[in-house]
Amino acid sequence: MLYFQGWKLALVLGVCLLGFIFALPNAFAPETIAHWPSFLRKQVSLGLDLRGGSHLLLQVDMNTVEQERLNSLVDEVRTQLVAAKVGYSNLAATAGHVSFTVRDDGRMNDVRNIVNKIDSSLDVKIGAGETVTLTPDPAALIQRRTSAVDQSIEIVRRRIDETGTKEPTIQREGEDRVLVQLPGVENPEHVKEILGKTAKMTFQLVDPNASPQDARGARLPPGDVLLPSSTTANGQPTQYYVVRRRVMVSGDTLTDAQATFQNSVPVVSFKFDSTGARRFADATRENVGKPFAIVLDNKVISAPVIKEPILGGAGVIEGNFTVQSANDLALLLRAGALPAPLTVLEERTVGPGLGADSIHAGALASVVGVVLVVVFMVLFYGLFGIFADIALFFNLCIMLAGLTLLGATLTLPGIAGIALTMGMAVDANVLIYERIREEVRGGRSLISSLQAGFERAFGTIFDSHVTTLVAGALMFWLGSGPVKGFAVTLSLGVLTSLFSAILVTRLLIVTWLRRLKPKVIPI
Amino acid sequence: MRPLINIHRIPNINFMGLRHIGFALSALMTIASIVLFFTHGLNYGIDFSGGTIIEVRSTTGPANLAKMRSDLDSLGLRDVTLQNFGGPEDVLIRLQEQSDKTQEQTVNQIKQKLGSSFEYRRTEVVGPTVGAELIKAGAEATILALIAIAIYVWFRFEWPFGVGAMLSTLHDTITTIGLFSLLHIEFDLTTLAAILTIAGYSINDTVVIYDRMRETMRRYKSMDFSELINKSLNETLSRTILTVSTTALAVLSLLLFGGEVLRGFSIAMLWGIVIGTYSSLFIAAPLLYYIRPKRSAAQSADAGETAVRGKS
Numbered sequence: 001m002l003y004f005q006g007w008k009l010a011l012v013l014g015v016c017l018l019g020f021i022f023a024l025p026n027a028f029a030p031e032t033i034a035h036w037p038s039f040l041r042k043q044v045s046l047g048l049d050l051r052g053g054s055h056l057l058l059q060v061d062m063n064t065v066e067q068e069r070l071n072s073l074v075d076e077v078r079t080q081l082v083a084a085k086v087g088y089s090n091l092a093a094t095a096g097h098v099s100f101t102v103r104d105d106g107r108m109n110d111v112r113n114i115v116n117k118i119d120s121s122l123d124v125k126i127g128a129g130e131t132v133t134l135t136p137d138p139a140a141l142i143q144r145r146t147s148a149v150d151q152s153i154e155i156v157r158r159r160i161d162e163t164g165t166k167e168p169t170i171q172r173e174g175e176d177r178v179l180v181q182l183p184g185v186e187n188p189e190h191v192k193e194i195l196g197k198t199a200k201m202t203f204q205l206v207d208p209n210a211s212p213q214d215a216r217g218a219r220l221p222p223g224d225v226l227l228p229s230s231t232t233a234n235g236q237p238t239q240y241y242v243v244r245r246r247v248m249v250s251g252d253t254l255t256d257a258q259a260t261f262q263n264s265v266p267v268v269s270f271k272f273d274s275t276g277a278r279r280f281a282d283a284t285r286e287n288v289g290k291p292f293a294i295v296l297d298n299k300v301i302s303a304p305v306i307k308e309p310i311l312g313g314a315g316v317i318e319g320n321f322t323v324q325s326a327n328d329l330a331l332l333l334r335a336g337a338l339p340a341p342l343t344v345l346e347e348r349t350v351g352p353g354l355g356a357d358s359i360h361a362g363a364l365a366s367v368v369g370v371v372l373v374v375v376f377m378v379l380f381y382g383l384f385g386i387f388a389d390i391a392l393f394f395n396l397c398i399m400l401a402g403l404t405l406l407g408a409t410l411t412l413p414g415i416a417g418i419a420l421t422m423g424m425a426v427d428a429n430v431l432i433y434e435r436i437r438e439e440v441r442g443g444r445s446l447i448s449s450l451q452a453g454f455e456r457a458f459g460t461i462f463d464s465h466v467t468t469l470v471a472g473a474l475m476f477w478l479g480s481g482p483v484k485g486f487a488v489t490l491s492l493g494v495l496t497s498l499f500s501a502i503l504v505t506r507l508l509i510v511t512w513l514r515r516l517k518p519k520v521i522p523i
Numbered sequence: 524m525r526p527l528i529n530i531h532r533i534p535n536i537n538f539m540g541l542r543h544i545g546f547a548l549s550a551l552m553t554i555a556s557i558v559l560f561f562t563h564g565l566n567y568g569i570d571f572s573g574g575t576i577i578e579v580r581s582t583t584g585p586a587n588l589a590k591m592r593s594d595l596d597s598l599g600l601r602d603v604t605l606q607n608f609g610g611p612e613d614v615l616i617r618l619q620e621q622s623d624k625t626q627e628q629t630v631n632q633i634k635q636k637l638g639s640s641f642e643y644r645r646t647e648v649v650g651p652t653v654g655a656e657l658i659k660a661g662a663e664a665t666i667l668a669l670i671a672i673a674i675y676v677w678f679r680f681e682w683p684f685g686v687g688a689m690l691s692t693l694h695d696t697i698t699t700i701g702l703f704s705l706l707h708i709e710f711d712l713t714t715l716a717a718i719l720t721i722a723g724y725s726i727n728d729t730v731v732i733y734d735r736m737r738e739t740m741r742r743y744k745s746m747d748f749s750e751l752i753n754k755s756l757n758e759t760l761s762r763t764i765l766t767v768s769t770t771a772l773a774v775l776s777l778l779l780f781g782g783e784v785l786r787g788f789s790i791a792m793l794w795g796i797v798i799g800t801y802s803s804l805f806i807a808a809p810l811l812y813y814i815r816p817k818r819s820a821a822q823s824a825d826a827g828e829t830a831v832r833g834k835s
Contacts, residue, residue, distance in 0.1 A: 049784075057653065186643075192627070344627075347648040354578065354644035361782035369776035373769050380765060382526040413713050416777055416785050420792065423773025424724070427766040431731065434762040460734045463679055464727035470671045471723025475716055478664040483716045490720065522525045 004510050012503045019398035026400050044403045047411035047485055048181055050359050052352035054188035056180040057173065057345045058156070058195065064340040065148045066096065069136060073098050073118070077134070080114045098134040105130045145176065148339040153178055156342070158335035159194050178342070186351055198297050198341050199332035201251030203280070205244045206291040206303050212240035230299040231320050241300045243293045248283040249276050251296075257333035259326035260316075266326035268317045270333060277313025285309035294319070296329070362415030369419045370396070377426055381433055383522050387508040388429035388501070395425050395493075395500035402492050411485030421493025424468070428501030432457040437523055446521055447513070454506060461502070468494050530761045538756045538804060539749045539812065545805030549694055556701020563704045568711030568787075569617070571658050573651035575626050577616040577633060578608060579641040585611035586641075594636050600629060609783045613644075620651065661715045668722045669693055676730070683814040684733050688726055691807035695725045695799045702794050709787050717791035724770070725799025728763045729807040735759045736811065740818055748815060752808050760804075767800045 025033050025043050033041055048055050070093035077098060081088050087103035102111055111132060115124055121137035149172060156178055157170045169181040182191060207224050220226060225245050228237030253276025258269050272280055283292075284306050293303040294317050302319035321329070374392065377385035399418065403410060436453030444452060472491035475483055512518070569576050579586075588605055591614060595603050600618055608615035621629050626648045634643065669692055677685030696718055703710050735755040743751065774796060778789035 189627075189631075344648075345650045345653050347627075347646070349646040351642065351644045353580070353642055358782060358784065361780060361785075365777045365780035365782075365785075368780055369773035372772040372776060376769055376772060379527045380529075383524040385526065386524070412782075412784055413716060413788065416713075416781060416788055419773050419777050419781075420720070420770070423770035426769045427727065430762055430765045430769065434759075434765070438758070460731050463675075463730045463734070466675060467672050467726045467730070468720070468723035470675065471668050471719045474664045474668045474671070475719050478660050478715075478719075483712050486713070486716045486720075 004507060008503075009507065012507050015398060015499065016394045016504065019394060019401040022401035022404055023397040023399075026404065042404050044400065044410045045407065046355075046359070047409045047414070047482070048183060048348070048355075049350050049412050049482060050355050050362075050410065051183055052186065052350050052355040053181065053183040054185040054191070055346070055348040056182070056188060056192065056195075057347075058152075058178045058180065058342040059345050060149050060152050060176045060178065060342060061340045062145055062148070062176050065145060066141065067093070068340070069141070069144060070096070070098055073122075073134065073136070076118050077115070080118060081111075084110055084114055086110055086114070096135065100132055102130045102132060149176055149178065151339045152342065155336050155338050156180060156195060159331065160191065162331045162335055163191060163194065165191070177345070184352075186349065188347065188349060192344060192347075194328060194331065195342055196344075197332055198338045199251070199335070200297055200337040201254070201333060202295045203248045203250075203283070204246065204293050204295055205248060205283075205287060206293050207242045207244055208290060210242040212242055216240060227293065227295060227298055227300050230296065230301050237299075239300075241293055241303055243295065243300070248292065249280045251333060251337060253277075253279070254333055257330040259321075259323070259330040262316055262318070265318070266321040266323050268321070268326050268330045268333070270315060270317065272313040274313070277311075280313065280315075281309060281311045285311075301329075358412045359415075362412055362419075366415060366419040366422070370422050373423055373426055377429070381429075381523050383512075384429075384433055384509070387505050387512075388426050388433075390508060391429070391500040391504040392422065392425055394504050395496050396422065398496045398500065399489070399493050402496065403489065406488075406492075408488045408492075409485060410489070411482045413482045414485035414489045417486045417489030417493060421490060421497060425493065425497030425501055427464070428457070428461045428497060429505055431461055432501070432505070433523055436521065440521055440523075446519070449521065450509060450513075454502070458502070461498070465494050465498055534757050534760055536757060536760070537753060539753050539809060542805065542809035542812070545801075545809065549802065549806055552698045552701065553694055556697045556704070559701050559704040563707075565700070565704050565710045566707045567654070567658075568709045568714075569647055569649045569654070570712040571654045571661075571710070572619075573649050573654040574617065574619045575630060575648045576618075576645070577630065577643065577647075578645040579614050579616065579637065580644055581612045581614070581640060582642055583640045586614045588614065591616075591637065595633065598632050598636055600632075613783075626650075657712065661712075665696060665715075665719060665722065668719055669696070672722060672726055676726070676733070680733055680737060681816045683811055683816040684737075686814055687807045687810040688729050688733070690810060691729055691799075691802040692722050692726055694802050694806055695721055695795055698798055699791055699795050703787075703791065708790060711787060713785065713788040714791050717788045717795065720792065721795030721799060725795055725802065728767065728800050728803035731762060731766075732756060732759050732803055732808050736808065737816075740816070744818060748812055752812060756804060756808055763800060763803065767796055771796050 021040070022042070025036065025040050030043065033043075074091060074093050077100065078091060081091075081100075086107050088100045089103065091100035092098070102108060108126065108130070112124065115122055115132075115134060119136075119140075121140050123135040123137065125133040125135070127133060153170055153172060157168075160168045160170065160180065160182070165182050165185060167183055169179070171179050173179040180191075180195075182188065185191065207221060210221050210224060212226065216226065220242070223245050224242050227241050227243050229239040229241070231238045249272070253273050254270050255273045255276075256271045260267060260269050288306050288308060291303045291305045293300045295301070301317060304318065317329070370392070374389045377388045377392075379385070381388065396418075399421070402408075408414075432453050435457040436449050439449035439452045440446075469491055472487050472494065475487035476491070581587075586607075588607070592603075592605055595605070595616070600621060602619040604617045606615050606617075607613065616633065618629065620626060624632075630646060630648065669689055672692060673685045673689035676688040699718055699721060702708075703714065708714075732755060735758060736752065739746070739751050739755050746754075771793065774789055774792045777785055778793060781789060
């Protein structure tokens, strides 16, 4: 008991010192520590509930991802069957499958080859009446979903970066969700608007022979599609267009888009990459004099007539823009299209006023809590209570240092976790001291009582800490934002208190024993 | 420096004599909680129920709730509740998802209607899917925590101790939920965090007492089991009360100064700490009278404890 091994002594002192040093910056305003050495400039990062800002939980629409896969499969099958001159009917995508009927069952082998060429992982079933059913491989589908989320995260990041938001956090949450955190953003409407668009842009020819009126009366020529205009009046599209289904050029070949002015009207200028430029040149050369539609998310922005072939791979989009909407469209085109629409599942916005109040309330509650605990320990244990309080101080330092170095985010429930663990940290001291009292009462000598107190209390302390850690771990696993913050501080606090209450207190008692050579234990 | 308050006398309370009262009281509280949960339900916060809350602060003195209510009524929204939240200037507007418009539109409408004499301190919009998932995940996490703790106690002691620990922890969690149902306090994610923490923390006293029982079982091989439980409880009573007091002090300070957002959390924690202590004394320990651990087995458990001690 009296002997503290050298390395152990160094370890305890070292950890306390490091804890103090790394916790220290948190006691100052960021401006004050701006010219401190770089390793001392790290502070605990505050959660959105404390610093203010917006939190958006978005869901990637997986149904669309699957449906798009099936639609493109339908297109490929159609193209390939036509090219091989195989007669077919009823080609459609339904409920996770693509099915069609082959007219001539003698061509079944050709069909198999064609399908195999398109995607060899497809499950092919040939049923009665020459009906072919294609089902995408589940593993391939899962991969497609994963990559859809990854791609969404990337596009969301690009779009948010373009809006100039500082320090956004964008991360995957669960299987098909994206969590976006925007510190300092008080009104997330604009961000939501920008993220709410898929921004799939295509250039398609307008069918000059079909009128929208006829098409709305369900007489849509095959290979055409009826699309509304993006401009609306009273919530209704101002116009409809009959547009060829076939895409002339798609927006993913754009390399740049900027909002500019043409005749002092806001427009969006764009540039194609070389593939896009060649396709656009070919398409415009073949269709001079005809109108083509600029389609964004299945809405026609405008449908100008091709006056002459556009060979330079650049152009402008006109269409009733305001400066803001032109800027937004340019931003969306630069950032690229989302693989699937995003829906907002959860939105939390905290203003800076409430954040500051929460910090104040949390800090006040913690300080009062700590003072109460400190006084309590002195009242009940005298000198040993002071030892426990010194250990408690270092516990707080090490905990703050841990949070700082781990880069954990401190939330209001996190502060509650700190206050709570301050109360729980001295529990270990109580257990040790009560055991020492008991041993003294049992007639043991001073040193042997101390020794027995520490040793026998340890098992109990260990067990009770483990159960709290189990709860902490489960909370972290369950965790959504604020609860995770609480779980982190609680678990960290339990671990640091194990160190401080046992080792730091023991070091203090050993030092006291050696220096003052007391005859009785003052408890 | 000697302590100012000193507990030297070991009390001599006949806990075992009180066990029937304790069991009856706990059974009553547990059943009442379950009945309340199924009839009265819980006042789920928007984390779980979905919907919208807007916390506003009037910038022109105390908020006129009646005026705000009539303003919002004129918007034709369903299920809108307003309540003071903290000070007289602060109002919490809570509403369920409206069938005819998006939650975003509703929020904008409200902001427009109330105008600029309010500071919009917090806006939270949660869709219904997330809430349902969280309830499921929360229930799973709580059950897992109970099982994990029971297994740990079983592993460290013996199975009767594990059963006792789990039953008393279950009792603590169920009655906490009952209290929330009875008082209609908002039950949100932080409350759930409190319940999980209670599950982990309320076991502490139980472990202290069980530890002592195991030690006493080893020392007094032929002592009457009822007397043994009483002796262990009385010997550890001072530390049970003192450890609980320090934590209760910290939680009390959170309740008084931590603000509105932490209120539910603090109430749950405070209740959990008190009920956890009660259940350690009157449930967990007396239960072992009925599911008695084998006295010879205490010897082998001792070996396990020494192994852990070795790490210090």
